[in-house]
Amino acid sequence: MPEKKKVLVLTGGGDCPGLNAVIRAIVKRASQTPEWEVWGSIEAYNGILRQPQELVLLDNKAVAGIHVKGGTIIKTTNKGGPFNWPVKNPDGSWSGIDRSQELVQLLKNQGFEAVISIGGDGSQRISKALHNLGVPVIGVPKTIDNDLGATDYTFGFQTAVQIATECFDKLVTTAESHHRVMIMEVMGRDAGWIALHTAIAGGAEVCLIPEIPYDIQKITERLNSRFDNGRGFAHIVISEGAKPKDGTVTARAATEAGYENVRLGGVAYQLSAQLKAAGCTADIRETVLGHIQRGGTPIAFDRVLATQFGVKAFEMVLAGEFGRMVSYRNNTITTVTLEEATARYNGVTPDSYLIQTARGIGISLGD
Template structure:
């Protein structure tokens, strides 16, 4: 009888998830006594009645590494420790189903679990490991906000998508002598915005780590116009805020969604610029979920595949309670505890910020 490893994808979707799944399956195929199964929509597939799990084979995963999204689907509303259960009257009760989850996994004869997800997913992995589940993690986030790995797959694709969009805004901004504001993802960390600003040649980059002074931003834009450069381009992360405002967000009405919903800071910035005396025409673009979709770039496919291979080999070696990591050009492992102990913010004194400032990009500080 073959041993089983369960694979799941949790949290937001991300280019490269399918490449990880394929990497796991192809590596497992080299071992004659292992079978890979997938849970649909993270742990929800196990907790549903009837369960939604599927066998994963070379045939079912052939060619998926070039596709965005995840063939196992995903959710950020299925925390087994705070699971939303609908009552007959339509109300919702939050309950802890973690013991039930572990029991169901064991009843299926599953040896271990590979959880592909970001910070929130790996915190859940740590708690399940503490309760006795054999589990390993694979880091996934377009925000690149896990500190225990140099890069996460999906980040480079998101930056490429944002840069391609920014390049298009430069030409239309120049043609109309406008200030173009492009909002990108980045709830608490400004990695996508910062990389896009450098790659695209932005005049202004606003990130969560550096609260901006709107008067300094306007001064920088006005100086550009005074020099005869009749347009300006701004990249702003969705979690950015000025010295006098909070992040633009609203409470989610989605059952089980644990975060506030961000989006719209580009429009707030537009109004701030006008109020502070910016005379130029201003247009706003919010990229939103386009950054999560589409074909992963080659480097993300490679990194995701390496992560998948390493994750399965961690199962073979019984290295549970750990997460795959890319550190100093090596694929290695770190404990789940270490992986989630600190958040990967952009360091304001980093060479990346230093270089951006010294090529003329303003942060409003």
Template sequence: MKKALVTTGGGDCPGLNAVIRAIVKRAQQTTNWEVYGSMEAFNGVLRSPKEIIKLDDEKVAGIHTKGGTILQTTNKGGPFSWPVQKEDGSWITEDRSDEMIEYLHREGFDAVINIGGDGSQKISYQLFKKGLNVIGVPKTIDNDLACTDYTFGFQTAVDIATDAVDKLVTTAASHHRLMILEVMGRGAGWIALHSAIGGGAEVCLIPEIPYDIDKVLERLNTRYVGGRGFAIIVIAEGAKPIDGTVVARKSDEVGYENIRLGGVAYQLSDQLKKAGFEHDIREMVLGHLQRGGTPIAYDRVLATQFGVKAMEMAINEEFGRMVSFLDHDITSVSLERATEGQNLVNPNGFLVQTAKGVGISFGD
């Protein structure tokens, strides 16, 4: 009997459970594969006692409709940087990848399916180079992974953000206010761009197009006549002004290596007031609401396609590759290619041109 291990790493994302379910369902179509799951990414393998569970029909029944992941997840630590506390209370990290790989080989795991974003897939590639049979599945609401047109979870996040724009329009109109909605995306503006178009915002500020505050102000002023009017700005958390910097801070959480973004809406509000904007402004940071809740049908379907493909790749021993959605086809690319860059908004692309065609300003 062959064994596959499934992990979910990085931030949670609508559709993770649909992938897990699809992997198990596809494995059941064969007669010689069992599927297991490691809790909290690879932490379940690294901990003592181990936290590895068998995934069967009972475990995955109906989970495709639920957000989050039944395997739980983490963006701290991992096999290459396991946090260890010293006697003096300080923390260091250890590389436990060889130990983990040796354990998985000893326990007879024939394939590891690692579901995660860019950080998780870089771990996948490193493990593959060290001799582990790894297959990657791309996951992120940010839609910023290279070599795949879309990642599951993105469309659900866009729906949530667009719904927020819709709701802000009514309160903005009632009070003649400017509402600034900050959405996630890190260094990519996909969520902001889609929700700004879908919700009909006047201004969309994204990391790929640094903004000029005077041009933003110019667009906003067209929305007010005699002190009356309203406007909506959608701003990505990684957006920044020309010659400015991203609003971010280093995390003090043990094992968390990424910078923490957030707060750009308040910075923009201050900039507008200093630039002479005279009307009421309110800020809203949508935050983790974009990650939670039930995945929409599109993401359930895409996640299921990814899960089935990943299990078929394991059966066919196509290791060192990541599942990919390219040109409306479910295919795969090498992990090396998948981790070489990012999928960012093209400032001259058709979607930006569409937004500009309906009057949305990018402050450029």
């Protein structure tokens, strides 16, 4: 019996509802082509770069029922990578080394004829660089922020919005009962899509996003107008990356080895203090959703989209379409080059249809 062809699957970056649905779809589609088998690398490329290696065979039994589960059965990481592998120095500090050429050789040694990398902008930049080194790689876009410019939607985004909206709905009744302003902070480092969708779906009075720096005085005036003799209530949805005019993002330096981004979070508390200093007369409470938005069962839309991505990715392997990423455009599953996939950031633009909708129903964007 001839030796089977092997494809390596990995998930990189932050976890996201729908990752398991992609993995399952790849395996289910590959099972219809008996000459192929699917392997998973634990924690992105770490699984093949570590000694001993952490590689797992993914068959139909291994992926049975996982499409309804959050997270990823092959784990993930957003620290380091083959081009910046974290190494601890004798003095206790950390530095990064380039292990990309070693990775290329390890893939050849293990007989992998294709790699499917499921991840966001950073992961696909690594995919592009590895493809330039000759690795037969295919990308699958993943991010709850929906900030990849080469695809209309990424799986996980709609689930994150659904979770945020359900949480927002729960805050409405407590705000009304206590005559309070409720500030809900959602994820969105540089893109305000989650906040904007949630604000429109939930009926917020104010929505603050990274793309539109806010004027604290205008927000205060809007909130005060919602109260009469101390009675009333109001709601604010704010992205973690939002900032005031002439201000900076609320962030702190990361301490984990290999993690390059600053850590966001806490802008809700900063906004609360700013509002009180600016003369907001109402009681204010803050809720930071954080990683709640990343976990849990993906909604049907994300399961379907993730499954479509997984099937298409394996069919790209069969067709030898390497150096490309799966994409969802105009209600069609298609492909784009990895260069195009990482060329444009998909932030909220001032003339966005969603911005027009928000303004049209009276939501203040802080400007």
